[in-house]
Amino acid sequence: MTYLQDINSPADLKKLDIEQLKQVCKDLREFIIEQLSHNPGHFASSLGTVELTVALHYLYNTPYDKLVWDVGHQAYGHKILTGRRDLFHTNRKLGGLSGFTNPKESEYDTFVAGHASTSISAALGMAVAASLNGEENRRVVAIIGDGAMTGGMAYEGLNNVCSQPNNLLIILNNNDMSIDSNVGGIQDYLVKMTTSAKYNKMRSKVYQSFKSKNLISEEKKNIVLRFNNSVKSLITQQQNLFEGFNIRYFGPVDGHDLPGLIRVLRNIMDMKGPKLLHIKTVKGKGFKPAEKAATIWHAPGLFDKETGERIVKKRIDQPQLYQDVFGHTLVELAEKDRKIVGITPAMPTGCSMTYMMQKFPDRAFDVGIAEAHAVTFSAGLAKEGFIPFCNIYSSFMQRAYDQVIHDVALQKLKVIMCLDRAGLVGEDGPTHHGVFDLAYLRPIPNLVISAPYNEHDLRNLMYTAAYGNEGPFVIRYPRGQGEKVDWRNQPQLIPIGKGKRLKSGSDMALLSIGTIGNSAAKAIARAEEMGISVAHYDMLFLKPIDEELLHEVAKNFKHIITLENGVIKGGMGSAVVEFLADNGYIDNRVFRIGIEDQFVTHGTIAELQRITGIDAESILRKIKEVYELTKAEAREVQMQ
Numbered sequence: 001m002t003y004l005q006d007i008n009s010p011a012d013l014k015k016l017d018i019e020q021l022k023q024v025c026k027d028l029r030e031f032i033i034e035q036l037s038h039n040p041g042h043f044a045s046s047l048g049t050v051e052l053t054v055a056l057h058y059l060y061n062t063p064y065d066k067l068v069w070d071v072g073h074q075a076y077g078h079k080i081l082t083g084r085r086d087l088f089h090t091n092r093k094l095g096g097l098s099g100f101t102n103p104k105e106s107e108y109d110t111f112v113a114g115h116a117s118t119s120i121s122a123a124l125g126m127a128v129a130a131s132l133n134g135e136e137n138r139r140v141v142a143i144i145g146d147g148a149m150t151g152g153m154a155y156e157g158l159n160n161v162c163s164q165p166n167n168l169l170i171i172l173n174n175n176d177m178s179i180d181s182n183v184g185g186i187q188d189y190l191v192k193m194t195t196s197a198k199y200n201k202m203r204s205k206v207y208q209s210f211k212s213k214n215l216i217s218e219e220k221k222n223i224v225l226r227f228n229n230s231v232k233s234l235i236t237q238q239q240n241l242f243e244g245f246n247i248r249y250f251g252p253v254d255g256h257d258l259p260g261l262i263r264v265l266r267n268i269m270d271m272k273g274p275k276l277l278h279i280k281t282v283k284g285k286g287f288k289p290a291e292k293a294a295t296i297w298h299a300p301g302l303f304d305k306e307t308g309e310r311i312v313k314k315r316i317d318q319p320q321l322y323q324d325v326f327g328h329t330l331v332e333l334a335e336k337d338r339k340i341v342g343i344t345p346a347m348p349t350g351c352s353m354t355y356m357m358q359k360f361p362d363r364a365f366d367v368g369i370a371e372a373h374a375v376t377f378s379a380g381l382a383k384e385g386f387i388p389f390c391n392i393y394s395s396f397m398q399r400a401y402d403q404v405i406h407d408v409a410l411q412k413l414k415v416i417m418c419l420d421r422a423g424l425v426g427e428d429g430p431t432h433h434g435v436f437d438l439a440y441l442r443p444i445p446n447l448v449i450s451a452p453y454n455e456h457d458l459r460n461l462m463y464t465a466a467y468g469n470e471g472p473f474v475i476r477y478p479r480g481q482g483e484k485v486d487w488r489n490q491p492q493l494i495p496i497g498k499g500k501r502l503k504s505g506s507d508m509a510l511l512s513i514g515t516i517g518n519s520a521a522k523a524i525a526r527a528e529e530m531g532i533s534v535a536h537y538d539m540l541f542l543k544p545i546d547e548e549l550l551h552e553v554a555k556n557f558k559h560i561i562t563l564e565n566g567v568i569k570g571g572m573g574s575a576v577v578e579f580l581a582d583n584g585y586i587d588n589r590v591f592r593i594g595i596e597d598q599f600v601t602h603g604t605i606a607e608l609q610r611i612t613g614i615d616a617e618s619i620l621r622k623i624k625e626v627y628e629l630t631k632a633e634a635r636e637v638q639m640q
Ligand SMILES: Cc1ncc(C[n+]2csc(CCOP(=O)(O)OP(=O)(O)O)c2C)c(N)n1
Pocket: 045, 048, 071, 073, 074, 114, 115, 116, 144, 145, 146, 147, 148, 149, 175, 177, 178, 179, 283, 345, 346, 347, 369, 371, 396, 399
């Protein structure tokens, strides 16, 4: 590292010449590769934005000028250049830097990010605020990837851009990749735009001829750029999409050509009105294995930076990941029933829809980063008699709340909504924890809401959702590895709304929902060794909740602990409290374990479960507390 070590803020960049800036890019890449090799995170995206990041901080007056990074997973370079280089080894670790942008972390981070496609709206708000405040010299830039450009919110933003006076610059970072290959019409459109040989030849000719006539002056550059766009429209025989939104379009330009990028940005940064610069980059640029396999290297885990080999734990004789149990089970079901279809909004690898895509490409759909559309698209399929398994990460499902209510539940359509990454997800932190789903789905009529205790239950629930129920069905399960090595049971119908008593006991009852119940089982086993007898019930369904089971528990146990890997307010514990109140049980005491009313930071899942009090150790502590209380109450009764 020759220059990076001396860059403590963007002001230090501004002192460098172009050759030195190129060296900064090289250093930055090396630094990201070195750091990520031993502290995993989002890798390939940040390698692709190195030149863009350097160019932006070199030219713009940050943090007064505002950079809004979409998702924020490509902003590692931005973090490193804005005073966080020496803290970067803490990235995504408990108490360390966030893996996304967060204004609480730095004044250079303008907006909390993590979910895709928000940057245009947020940046437009900031640009309009600047206009309203009379801060005509404040520049605002949104940086959005081609994947994020498949999200509906991006178009709501674009549609609004020309409605109010603003000088917003949108930079479309087009690397032809989402996490998996990018999909859909916008992807096709961007490919056409960047590969039209005729256009590129013509553009270069026009540029050369203008240049030879010395016409590339400050005054003329606008004319050239706009002339290029007109030429392009003529050749491709279609109007430029962004120009159609009344946003001036520039590009495509090579996003790794630092001098070129600086030149273009300098030309357009102070132009009045909204504008979009389309840059072409390579995801994983500068690290060959990542350039070749960007999906794997989106977030590759540990790797050897010299050989490019990933350091992957051997999974032989290990339980499967829940996502893989889902993926394999879906294929098994689809093999027997041509009505089964699979839908994912841009997470085929993450949720293992890839198995279905390989086996039945015509019946598996990646619809882009479009959760709301994914749900309504599934509803349309269900209306026509198909059985859609719509798999959405729990936290991304928040995007589709109205679609679940209005398009699915209201019409009682048989859409099977599989919510992967439910509960605390770990290093991605508060934007990604899937902790709200139980609480936000519970009030919706007509939904069946379930959470498996283990892989066998997951398979049974998928089967039951398809063949034992006629309406919408939610199955939520966590990130990570399951409980069983022999996960492949024969899926069978299970009674809807029925829980199970896993273990009898006499001192208190513990009701859990989902795989977190396995931590409860461990805690209960240890309590038993201490002479505390706890009955354990797995609810399996939040809705309909097992009322028979709850009557049994209420009658037999004064003290009831509830446990969920989700927010306490509105979740399973709340459902139990409501049940008791509604049914005149006034003597029972309920102790709810779950996520308190606050956002949970980032860290490993184990650390976060410990901090939030839902790990086995904390559950045991709660059991002991409740036991002490039962003893104290008994003593009080004796004394009376
Ligand atoms: C609402 C939402 N859905 C899905 C995701 C998961 N996700 C994170 S990054 C990403 C791909 C983004 O692609 P792009 O914007 O082109 O950035 P690149 O990784 O190519 O740099 C996806 C699908 C998300 N963060 N937010």
